[in-house]
Amino acid sequence: MFKTARAILEQDPAAHSLAEVVLTYPGVRALFWHRIAQYFAYRRHPFLASVMRRHNEHRTGVSIEPRAQIGKRVFIDHGVGVVIGETSIIEDDVVMLHGVTLGSRYIDDTGRRHPHIKKGAYIGANAQILGPVTIGKASKIGAGAVVLKDVPDYATAVGNPARIIEK
Structure with a gap:
């Protein structure tokens, strides 16, 4: 943490001290509660995991399913309205703004229903990333984008449905 x-x-230039951030x-508190919920989920205590998830959602406005895999130094800025689905994978150093949804559409051949966000990606406010898509390393997703297909490494995707504007 x-x-x-x-x-x-x-x-974050708005952050003035470590104590203020903590x-x-x-987003920091949401990840803290998520780690506790995940502990219970992987030790076969689904009820306690659900209670921790619900507590997290109530206290922070961020809904993270306990089995979602989240890496290190993930920054959920503002947090309110963020939803992260159960089979989501978020690698290290990802930044997400408020209102982001990592949701499902269908199950792929591997059993994944939710997105895989690779290292260093940036996801703008209210972006919706749906289904078992992959967001490439250091890619950027514009605010309000609806991503239904994979985004390659170092690319920028915007619009509804999202289209690649630069790589």
């Missing part, structure tokens, strides 16, 4: 808070302190940033 403190490594994530330090990374946020370096990235105590007031809902």
Whole structure:
């Protein structure tokens, strides 16, 4: 949690101190509660995992399913309205703004229903990434984009449905 808070302190010009980030940033607290829920989920205590998830959602406005895999130094800025589905994979150093949904559409051959967000991706406010798609390394998803297909590494996707505008 403190490594994530330090990374946020370096990235966010609005952050003034480590204490401020830890105590007031809902994304940091949401990830803390998610790690506890995930602990219970993987130790076959689904009821306790669900209680922790619901508590997290109520306190922070961020809904993260306990079995979602989230890497290090993930920055959920503002947090409110973020929804992360059960089979989502979020690698290290990803930034997500408020209102982002990592949701499902169908199940692929591997059993995944939710997106895989690769290292260093940036997801703008209210973006909807739906289905078992992959968002490439260091890619950018514009605010309000609806992503239904894979986005390659180092690309920018915008619009509804999202289209690649640069790579």
